[in-house]
Amino acid sequence: MNKNQQQIDAYRYFFPAGWLLGIWGVLLWILFPWNLVTYPGLSHPEIMTGGFFLCFVCGFLMTAAPRFTSSFGPTRIDHWISCFLIALLFVGLSTPKIFFYGVVVLIFVFLISYLVRRFLNRSSNPPDSFVFVGVGLAAGLMGSLILVAAEVFNVPRELYNLGRLFFLQAYILCLVVGVGSRLIPALLGWAPMPTEQAKTFNPKRYLCLAILFLATYALEAFGFTVLSQLSRALIFSFIFLRMWKIYRLPSRTAVQTYWLWISAWLVMLGQWGIVAMPDFRVHLLHVILVSGLGLMTFMIAVRVGLSHGRHDMTLEKSSKMLALGAFLMCLAGFTRLSAGIAPALYQSHLIYAAYTWILGLLIWGWVFLPKMVRVK
Structure with missing residues (x-):
């Protein structure tokens, strides 16, 4: 194994950080009855999505993207920035919410920049489903920016609701669909592993699905709850049954x-x-x-x-x-x-x-x- 610093995979520090945040975000419920923390009703979901899930997302995408695009891996500067952002994320657990949201914004900006640089320098195209990854990261960035703005300004209720939905649900579900549509069928045995498949890039079908999926959250934010939930269920069913083939063992x-x-x-x-x-x-x-x-x-x-x-x-x-x-x-x-x-x-x-x-x-x-x- 090459011991060069530049060859260290990002999952090796992002996954342990996400694991710790996954424990802390839930431990709050155990500490609360002892009056050791304030009521965690708002902080719990934010730590889990902006900490636990986001760290695993960074670890996976920073490791997988160079391989899917046949591009270059994380540089020494990428590693230092990543570790600095992880440290800020942990500091943000005990600071006002605007600081935590701000750190999440920085992580999204860094991750998007990292992926764009690999995509522009690609020797092969990523899987078609990865258009969901781009849409998900954009939703996460937009949602966290709205939450930062809401800490400073009076934003319209519908916009605030949309920001929370994008941040707490939409971004991670988009990323799971984007990555999972290529990886999960392979792990279940219904498709070749990513390294075995010729890479093409014709993402129109996935782009339409991603736009429709995000639209369900806009509907929910504006009060069309039944329609939004039904539409989301239909999209999940199409992807999971038609593309992932989970109806088969x-x-x-x-x-x-x-x-x-x-x-x-x-x-x-x-x-x-x-x-x-x-x-x-x-x-x-x-x-x-x-x-x-x-x-x-x-x-x-x-x-x-x-x-x-x-x-x-x-x-x-x-x-x-x-x-x-x-x-x-x-x-x-x-x-x-x-x-x-x-x-x-x-x-x-x-x-x-x-x-x-x-x-x-x-x-x-x-x-x-x-x-x-x-x-x-």
């Missing part, structure tokens, strides 16, 4: 593969649950974001860490600890859902969900974090 037999498949189903079914039971929207969103996207994030991170670190790939196939950690992450979302079903036990079920999620992350981290730090 995975052809690869592996712990990671089956939990990845389950997580995709839970994103789609969670969205249809919101359509059927709109009063439970917030609670069902946790099935989508925790049991769906959160679990999916860690399953993809397993493949990234093992393959790029040149570790034993049998861990993703038969690791009992991976199976246990994945089960707990999945269970955490449903435990959070139960808090909405049983209002009398709401606070206690939030705490149970937090413990379940954290335990799942600790088990995952115990097995896989050392492999993120050390490579062969």
Whole structure:
């Protein structure tokens, strides 16, 4: 392995940072009853989307983009900027919200700049679905800018709602569709791995889907809730069933593969649950974001860490600890859902969900974090 600083993959520090933020963002619910933190109702989702998810997004895209475009990897300056932004992100946990939002804006600007430079210097084209990545990053940047502005000015209610929806939901879902449409069918065994496929770039279909997908959040921000949720569910169903083919059992037999498949189903079914039971929207969103996207994030991170670190790939196939950690992450979302079903036990079920999620992350981290730090 080349030990040159420039060859260090960004996932090796972004994934551990995201793991820590994924624990802290949920630990707040355990600390709150002891009066150790203020009520985390607003800070929790922001830490999870602007910290946990965004760090994993950066780690994956900064590692994958040079390979998908046959371009150059992160430079020494890229590494220093990344580490500086991670440090600012942790500082932002204890500062006024405008500082945290500002750091998130800087991360989006840096990541977009990083990807554009690789795209302009490409020797091959990225997968067509990566147009969703560009749309998602633009939505994340726009949403975080709106939230920064809202801390200084009185912005219209609809614009503020749109900013929060873009920041808390749209950007990460766009990125999952963009990356997942190429990677997940391959991991499930229904498509060749990315390195085996000839690269073309005809993204019109995905661009139309991405625009329609973002439009559902604009509809929601302006009060057309039923139409927005139904449209989103239909788009998910088209992508997950038609393109990801999740209606078929995975052809690869592996712990990671089956939990990845389950997580995709839970994103789609969670969205249809919101359509059927709109009063439970917030609670069902946790099935989508925790049991769906959160679990999916860690399953993809397993493949990234093992393959790029040149570790034993049998861990993703038969690791009992991976199976246990994945089960707990999945269970955490449903435990959070139960808090909405049983209002009398709401606070206690939030705490149970937090413990379940954290335990799942600790088990995952115990097995896989050392492999993120050390490579062969």
